Each structure stands twice: as C-alpha cells, then as structure tokens.
Amino acid sequence: MTLDLAMRWTEILLAIALIMPSVEHIRAGGKERLLFSLRLILCLLLLYPEIGAYSAYICLAMSGLAVLILHRFEGPYNGGSDRMSLLILFCLTLAHWLPQENWKELAFGYLGLQLTLSYFISGWVKIRNPDWRTGRALRDVFAFSAYPVAENLRGLADRKTLLLAGSWLVMICELLFPLSLASKYTLIPFLVLAASFHLSNAMFFGLNRFVLAWIAAYPSILWLQDRFIG
C-alpha cells in the first residue's frame, strides 16, 4: 500500500466516522450547530472522489475547526474516541503539509505507532492492576460504572468465571497486538478481532463512536507494516 493510498483511505474512513456525530450536534442548535454544520460539509467534501490535492486544505480546515470544538467543550466531547479522531486528523494534516516525503511518512507513521500503543498500553495498565488479573475490575465495570446501556447488563457482574476469562482475553489480545505486525497475515486477523472488540463495547457500553474512529486509523498500521516490515 502506498502512502498516498493509505492516506486517502484514512481520509474517507475518518469522514465517514465524523458524519453521524456531526449530525448529532447539529440538532443541539446554537454555536454547536454552526461548528458541526461546517464539519459535516467538510466531511462530505472529503468523501468526493475527485478531491485530489484539495484534501490537504480540507484537512487543515477540519483541524482548525477541531480546535474550536475543543474550546467549545473544554476538551473532547466523548473522551477517547474524539481523541483518536483528532490524532488522525492532525497526523493527516501534517502528512499533507510537511515538505519532504520522509517527514510525511514520519507524521503518518506516528498515527500507526499510536494505534499500536492504544492497544498495547491499554493491556499493560490492566495487567499491572491486581483487580484486572482477578476479574474484579471487569465485574466493577458492569456493577457500578456509568457504561452498561441497560440495568439488566449489571447482572453480568455476578458471572465471575465469564468475566475472569473475558478480562484475560482482552489483556492478552491487547498485549500481543504489537507482535501481529510481524506479517500482514497476522495483522489483518488481529485488526478484525480488535474491530469486533470495539463493536462489542459499542453494543454493551454504548461506545459507538470508538468503532469507526479506530477503524479509520487502520490504514496507517497496514501501511506502516508494509513499509517497514513487509
């Protein structure tokens, strides 16, 4: 996969990821409506097949808008998913505007590196916590955290064996993610597994914005693997 192709796929996936969240905010009215209407227009422009070199300008405009949105909410609106969308946007913008090819690669490769770290560090911080190793932490997530989308899901907190197995499955997969870079034949199944993980989080915890935000970063890791390991 060439750098240009990987960047174009990232632009398309990011635009798709940001369309529905933009519509959500447009309904709110006021300043939010203005900011997110502009973002929606830019997302739709980014999807235009013949956008060519203009995508650099659109990414730059979206980055400027993203800063205004950060000020509007005094930070990200939806935590991690918004942070990933911002990271993708800033890396894309830098990759477009940096003057030399190797600098462009560095900016886009940084996104792939951060995607890898997003899984590995999540696993590392969990496995160092005894509550995660005993399954207690995941039971607490279901028992009293703000995330389960319905009260009946809180009953899963009593399924100790299931949640212990689930905790270790999540930790092991997250920690092994960097090893999947060894080959595209290991990376692609891991990415499918990771996307399924985000999908289950969306269904159980309502974290739907994470799904497309993370998938939008996948072209960067596919390019990084192909470029440096092959």
Place this chain on the structure above:
Amino acid sequence: MLRTVQLILPALIPSWNFFDVIAPSPRIEYQLLDDASKPCGDWQAFRPRPDNISLLTMLRRLIWNPHWNASLFLVSCAERLSQDITPEHSAREILTRMKRDLKAETDAPQFRFRLVFIHREDEALAQDILYTSAPEPLA
C-alpha cells in the same frame, strides 16, 4: 494560546490508559423545588438507563446514539466538576441539558442537582455525595 496547547496535547500524545482503574462512577440526581426553594419530592435519577434494550436498539445505536453520547458527556462534566476542573463550564453544560429535559416533564419552578459517586467498598457498593448545586429556575 496556552489553553489551546493544553487541549491539543492529550490528543497528540495520548495516554491510552483506558479502564486502568475502575474509579468511583458519577450519577446525576435532581430534586424539584417550589417557589420558596422547598423540595417538592425525593431526589430522582437524571436520565436513568432502561431496564433492558432490544438487540435491534443496540444495533441502531451503533449508527445513531445522540442521547447516550450526551449522557456520557455529562458523566465527563460530573467528573470534572467534582475534581474542580473547569467547574463553571461543567456545571453550565449539566444545567443546560437538565433544564431542556426537565422543562418537558414538569411545571415545577425550580430544581437543584447533586453528584452521587458510586464505588465499591470490599464487597458492597457505597455512595458519596460530592456536589449539590444551588436552586436553579426552570422557567
């Protein structure tokens, strides 16, 4: 400019420490008040989650989930308010959304809200009230 850097840096150098510890979890509760700021009833959960939701609803929410995403933003605001991080902004965001919802449900002239943080103590769940707002007009 400094504030902009403070806002951008966590996105450029993310920590990725999702769920490293399961921290006390906030709930927003409200109490309706009369004109003299006397309570009209008990504290009630704001935006309580449903008892159960169908698979179809779960699938629909993969695409369209504005109400839940706004509720998650309120959780962030509650955490920030309790930690005295941008407290005025967080309180304003909570109040704006509460007023919008409550106006459609009640004729009470005023309300107030509180932040209840639930956590585990040994095997039992416990809760602490970390913030109670002043009375706020609903009109």
